[in-house]
Amino acid sequence: xxxxxxxxxxxxxxxxxxxxxxxxxxxxxxxxxxxxxxxxxxxxxxxxxxxxxxxxxxxxxxxxxxxxxxxxxxxxxxxxxxxxxxxxxxxxxxxxxxxxxxxxxxxxxxxxxxxxxxxxxxxxxxxxxxxxxxxxxxxxxxxxxxxxxxxxxxxxxxxxxxxxxxxxxxxxxxxxxxxxxxxxxxxxxxxxxxxxxxxxxxxxxxxxxxxxxxxxxxxxxxxxxxxxxxxxxxxxxxxxxxxxxxxxxxxxxxxxxxxxxxxxxxxxxxxxxxxxxxxxxxxx
Amino acid sequence: xxxxxxxxxxxxxxxxxxxxxxxxxxxxxxxxxxxxxxxxxxxxxxxxxxxxxxxxxxxxxxxxxxxxxxxxxxxxxxxxxxxxxxxxxxxxxxxxxxxxxxxxxxxxxxxxxxxxxxxxxxxxxxxxxxxxxxxxxxxxxxxxxxxxxxxxxxxxxxxxxxxxxxxxxxxxxxxxxxxxxxxxxxxxxxxxxxxxxxxxxxxxxxxxxxxxxxxxxxxxxxxxxxxxxxxxxxxxxxxxxxxxxxxxxxxxxxxxxxxxxxxxxxxxxxxxxxxxxxxxxxxx
DNA sequence: CGTGCTTTTGAAAATCATCAAGTATAGTGG
DNA sequence: CCACTATACTTGATGATTTTCAAAAGCACG
Numbered sequence: 001x002x003x004x005x006x007x008x009x010x011x012x013x014x015x016x017x018x019x020x021x022x023x024x025x026x027x028x029x030x031x032x033x034x035x036x037x038x039x040x041x042x043x044x045x046x047x048x049x050x051x052x053x054x055x056x057x058x059x060x061x062x063x064x065x066x067x068x069x070x071x072x073x074x075x076x077x078x079x080x081x082x083x084x085x086x087x088x089x090x091x092x093x094x095x096x097x098x099x100x101x102x103x104x105x106x107x108x109x110x111x112x113x114x115x116x117x118x119x120x121x122x123x124x125x126x127x128x129x130x131x132x133x134x135x136x137x138x139x140x141x142x143x144x145x146x147x148x149x150x151x152x153x154x155x156x157x158x159x160x161x162x163x164x165x166x167x168x169x170x171x172x173x174x175x176x177x178x179x180x181x182x183x184x185x186x187x188x189x190x191x192x193x194x195x196x197x198x199x200x201x202x203x204x205x206x207x208x209x210x211x212x213x214x215x216x217x218x219x220x221x222x223x224x225x226x227x228x229x230x231x232x233x234x235x236x237x238x239x240x241x242x243x244x245x246x247x248x249x250x251x252x253x254x255x256x257x258x259x260x261x262x263x264x265x266x267x268x269x270x271x272x273x274x275x276x277x278x279x280x281x282x283x284x
Numbered sequence: 285x286x287x288x289x290x291x292x293x294x295x296x297x298x299x300x301x302x303x304x305x306x307x308x309x310x311x312x313x314x315x316x317x318x319x320x321x322x323x324x325x326x327x328x329x330x331x332x333x334x335x336x337x338x339x340x341x342x343x344x345x346x347x348x349x350x351x352x353x354x355x356x357x358x359x360x361x362x363x364x365x366x367x368x369x370x371x372x373x374x375x376x377x378x379x380x381x382x383x384x385x386x387x388x389x390x391x392x393x394x395x396x397x398x399x400x401x402x403x404x405x406x407x408x409x410x411x412x413x414x415x416x417x418x419x420x421x422x423x424x425x426x427x428x429x430x431x432x433x434x435x436x437x438x439x440x441x442x443x444x445x446x447x448x449x450x451x452x453x454x455x456x457x458x459x460x461x462x463x464x465x466x467x468x469x470x471x472x473x474x475x476x477x478x479x480x481x482x483x484x485x486x487x488x489x490x491x492x493x494x495x496x497x498x499x500x501x502x503x504x505x506x507x508x509x510x511x512x513x514x515x516x517x518x519x520x521x522x523x524x525x526x527x528x529x530x531x532x533x534x535x536x537x538x539x540x541x542x543x544x545x546x547x548x549x550x551x552x553x554x555x556x557x558x559x560x561x562x563x564x565x566x567x568x
Numbered sequence: 569c570g571t572g573c574t575t576t577t578g579a580a581a582a583t584c585a586t587c588a589a590g591t592a593t594a595g596t597g598g
Numbered sequence: 599c600c601a602c603t604a605t606a607c608t609t610g611a612t613g614a615t616t617t618t619c620a621a622a623a624g625c626a627c628g
Contacts, residue, residue: 117474117475117477117478119478119482119483119566120566120567121566121567123482124482125477125478125481125482127474127477127478138467138470138471138474140468140471145471145474146474175459175460175463176459178463179459179462179463179466182463182466182467182470183422183466184424185470186422186466186469186470186473187422187424187429189470189473189474189477190401190411190422190429190430190473191401192477193401193409193411193473193476193477193480194401194403194409194411196477196480196481196525197409197480197522197523197524197525198403198407198408198409198525199403200615200616201615201616232573232574232575233574233575233576234574238481239481240481241480241481241482242616242617243616243617243618244574244575245575245576245577245616245617245618246615246616246617248575248576248577249576249577249616251575251576252576252577264575264624264625265625282403282404282405283404283405484583484584485583485584516605516606516607517606517607517608518606518607526584526585527584527585527586528606528607529584529585529586529607529608529609530583530584530585532607532608532609533584533608533609535608536608536609548592548593548607549593569628570627570628571626571627571628572625572626572627573624573625573626573627574623574624574625574626575622575623575624575625576621576622576623576624577620577621577622577623578619578620578621578622579618579619579620579621580617580618580619580620581616581617581618581619582615582616582617582618583614583615583616583617584613584614584615584616585612585613585614585615586611586612586613586614587610587611587612587613588609588610588611588612589608589609589610589611590607590608590609590610591606591607591608591609592605592606592607592608593604593605593606593607594603594604594605594606595602595603595604595605596601596602596603596604597600597601597602597603598599598600598601598602
């Protein structure tokens with residue numbers, strides 16, 4: 001369930017720069033919504049940490065067992081809380097910028113974020129949607145390997161690189177957990193490559209909906225499966241290698257075939273015929 | 285340089301089944317070439333270990349520093365040699381079958397292998413081409429996550445799961461190295477997703493050739509860059525999400541534009557205008 | 569009740585896939 | 599040494615899926 005997109009904590013300077021107070025910028029109120037599509041590579045990602053007080057306790061965190069934090073013994077959670085800074089990111093805000101220095105790592109505790117890579121001319125591809133428990137901050141060398149942007153309201157814990165390194169040194173199980181999670185992430189990436197390389201538009205959409213259904217929790221037997229879809233059609237397209245219009249058309253088709261039903265508020269779809277969708281996901 | 289596609293040594297039964305003599309089948313001579321396209325999921329992968337004697341020493345291995353074996357101190361290489369079984373795989377032979385029990389892990393010491401995932405209806409996607417130093421055997425649970433097939437003559441070292449686990453226990457740096465390599469693999473996978481999701485056929489081909497040029501060693505300054513291409517056009521298509529005919533046409537186009545030249549023997553291309561190819565890889 | 573954004577639908581265009589055929593290369597056996 | 603076969607590669611013609619361009623419809627917000 002918990003996927004990672006983790007991090008190169010050890011890469012780069014072997015000698016950790018300790019007194020690293022950090023250039024992380026904390027902004028009270030970000031420019032509302034408007035983010036240019038073409039990533040402003042120069043912008044330092046503003047981190048918002050309003051509303052929720054930082055003193056939220058790890059002991060109460062419902063994301064704990066789904067995340068890397070699970071590797072910290074319950075008796076030591078105070079250590080973890082001390083190292084983490086809780087923040088809330090408003091929808092649309094980019095909190096990791098590909099190519100920027102990787103100073104921080106994040107664990108999502110609520111909401112959904114999209115992880116994306118951008119081509120020089122502005123085309124972009126969403127490599128995954130991160131949810132509760134996911135660990136973010138994969139870096140190549142000292143730079144983030146991808147950008148991350150809040151889809152809906154996101155709550156997360158921020159760990160500075162030195163503090164995370166320290167935690168891992170103190171709790172070696174964290175390293176094993178990161179490796180495990182990374183392996184899983186790699187398997188998912190390979191499956192996504194299979195989808196992008198082989199599948200038709202309808203197969204992609206069907207696979208995506210089933211994947212979301214799985215991520216949304218164990219599908220209860222019987223009735224229609226309810227699947228939240230906080231991301232836009234454009235996001236879905238960027239994730240599946242399709243244009244927004246194609247996503248729309250395929251959803252319309254599935255709706256007309258009675259396989260799914262859609263709701264605007266909350267943004268979601270209901271899978272009315274799981275078997276049919278599975279058939280479509282595999283054989284078009 | 286060394287990529288991994290590594291593997292869930294710890295996943296599954298925590299209790300390692302020690303006296304696991306192993307069902308690994310060793311065949312002196314495999315059926316020549318002919319492998320059905322649709323993977324026979326039932327077949328146990330035959331491992332061929334002819335010609336080269338198993339007593340090849342790790343001390344002499346030119347792949348050592350590019351691989352996970354680099355984590356074993358030079359003074360302890362005898363331990364490593366004792367754990368490894370050297371084998372040679374003839375072109376076309378599948379030595380890892382997706383879905384089969386993951387009993388062994390492999391380090392390539394020579395040649396090129398293709399790692400692929402197959403859809404129930406036979407469509408397949410090559411997730412990567414593995415070369416010297418690469419570590420193979422990524423598993424989900426106890427089953428291999430992908431198949432692997434020799435492209436040209438492949439030499440590799442085979443480690444049984446228990447023996448590798450033991451090595452890692454004895455040389456903890458191996459675990460760190462595996463993590464590092466896996467991170468790198470994940471970054472590459474994300475870049476491939478970007479390619480598959482966004483790029484046009486010509487951009488894909490150009491990117492691929494540049495990638496191969498990089499894998500083939502640091503391009504020397506000046507003259508045309510020589511890039512070995514041991515895989516078939518069909519393989520390239522399966523890797524790039526294109527059909528074989530499209531691969532051909534794009535290569536022809538690049539040739540006619542004077543950007544590359546091709547040779548049949550040895551199978552390779554020469555990049556005559558690196559800058560032009562880079563332009564094509566980014567902006568079509 | 570406009571304004572702005574996302575979603576949806578339609579029609580035309582384009583890229584890439586499919587179908588088909590022909591060429592080249594290597595290996596085999598007469 | 600040369601047919602003969604098998605495989606890989608190449609090219610052409612056609613077609614289909616998906617993209618692009620365009621516009622309208624549905625909602626949210628002030």
